[in-house]
Amino acid sequence: MRERGFTRWIVAVPMCLLALATIYPMLFTLNVAMKSRREYVLNQFSLADHLTAANVADAWSSSGLGRYTLNSIVVTAGAVALLLLLGSMAGYAFSQVTFRGRKWLFLVCLGALMIPFQVIMVPFFRVLGQVHLLDTYPGLILAYTGQFLPFTIFLMTSFYSRIPAEVVEAARVDGSTTLGVYRRIMLPLGRPALLSVGILNALFCWNDVLISLLVMQSEQHRTLMVGVTALRGQYSDNIPLFAGGVLVAAVPVIAIYLFFQRQITDGVTAGSTKG
């Protein structure tokens, strides 16, 4: 649609302001993280005297963030691997394999999308306790898999249904079994989808705090986001140090966003335009 210069200007001003409002809080925090406590108290807005990662390093070494980061990596990697495996298997079956009860089972998976974790939190906690998986890596990995699997199946089904049926037919004529098609066609052809869905799930798991707070009870098993919530009490009188700790937790996500922006928005919009 063609727009005159005048309209463009009217539009450009609020958009610019909003972009500023979106990005400034992050830049402010970055700046604060490089200041000394004294510098911050004197003037919150001034640019930091010099670029230093001293606060980040201090926060890292004095608060156990390293241990928490490792926990987060283990749990996120485990959950994403399991989600991609189970999600792509089911997604392939639902999109390309004709079998009895397909519609009903798919409906069960989608229906589970409407059960938020908050609603099943209490019995989930009890069940996990009964099978002795509370406060363990497998426990949290399973919790995340259960939480994000319906969405993963939904996305994988919609991605896989874009692969033309002729491709599958051709493979079958060449002698592939149904499971062979999964390994030889769905996995290689679905790589962009797997990347997209995998990154989305990694962000979900990495960013979660509620499930992790519930499942991981001991300090040594804390994930990074739970660790960050503890920083607040620890450094309440030293804002720059607090900002440094926050930065530690934010940097991996920022890096992923900068690298995989397109894949992330692809995943999000695939989930929306299909349903």
Place this chain on the structure above:
Amino acid sequence: MTVSEEHTVIQEPQQAPAARQLQPATTARTTATRRRRLGEHQIAALVLVTPALLIIVGLRVVPLVLGAQYSLTGDGDRNGLFVGLANYRTLAADPVFRTAVKNVGLLFLALPVAVAIPGILATFLFLKVPGHRFYRSVYFFPVVLSPVIIGAIFNILLSVDGPLNQLLGVIGIGPVDWLGNPHLAIVSVIGVHIWATFGMALVIFMAGFSTLDQSLLDAARCDGANLPQTIRHVVVPELSQTIQFVFVTTMIGMLTGMFGLVYVMTAGGPGGATYLPEFYIWVTQGQLNSPALASAASMVLFLVMLVVGLAQIRLIKRATKEV
């Protein structure tokens, strides 16, 4: 690879020359093959689907049923005993839970704002204002950050002697206790949630715009429609499904995605003013050690979600038609 070899044998009759297909014997054989192939499909499909279904049923559906059952039993020394609707009565009388429900009402009030902002922005971006790609990336960025990190950042920004109040001080507005004032705190938290998530709705709106029929826009222009008219008569009706979807997902996001923010920014305070049902459930289950009461609160939240979800069911139905 014995399975695939076996399959090659089964496949053979199907590749019989087309000329022979009319012969009754071949037709019969093909049908038999098809039936056996369906059998192979059936087994393979079960292998593919069963692990996922076990996890979904075991970790989501079963807990939901258990939760409904827990909500009718007692806590403490009445643990496991059937108490009927006693927990629900306790909830109705609990001022903290009432605040949580009242705050859900506030969420509903905030919903039109949370949808309108990204809707208007997406329209601007669709019109390809200069730098639209840059704006899209910037606006979406907070979506990928954890609520915990966003909450922590705004803890710094909104503190009484923090930067926002210093800025307001410059234009002569005295320090506002954004997170300490019981009437203001929940508004601050909802505001931060909208700030953090509008990029999500924006991207969904833009996906909707990309499916918009360009010829309709051209026709509108030929008829001399101005921008507001075009939006009202072409864009809004064409995007009605997208708008509906954004309303539902934004509401669900508000009902289930604010725990991290509340936990970090206010911890439910001051005086329980920023409780939301999810936070109430968590505190009641963990700190207060009343899982049955927490289950009852869960069921109330689930009911609210179901009402919102009725719209979602319609959307899901549309999606399953493709299967």
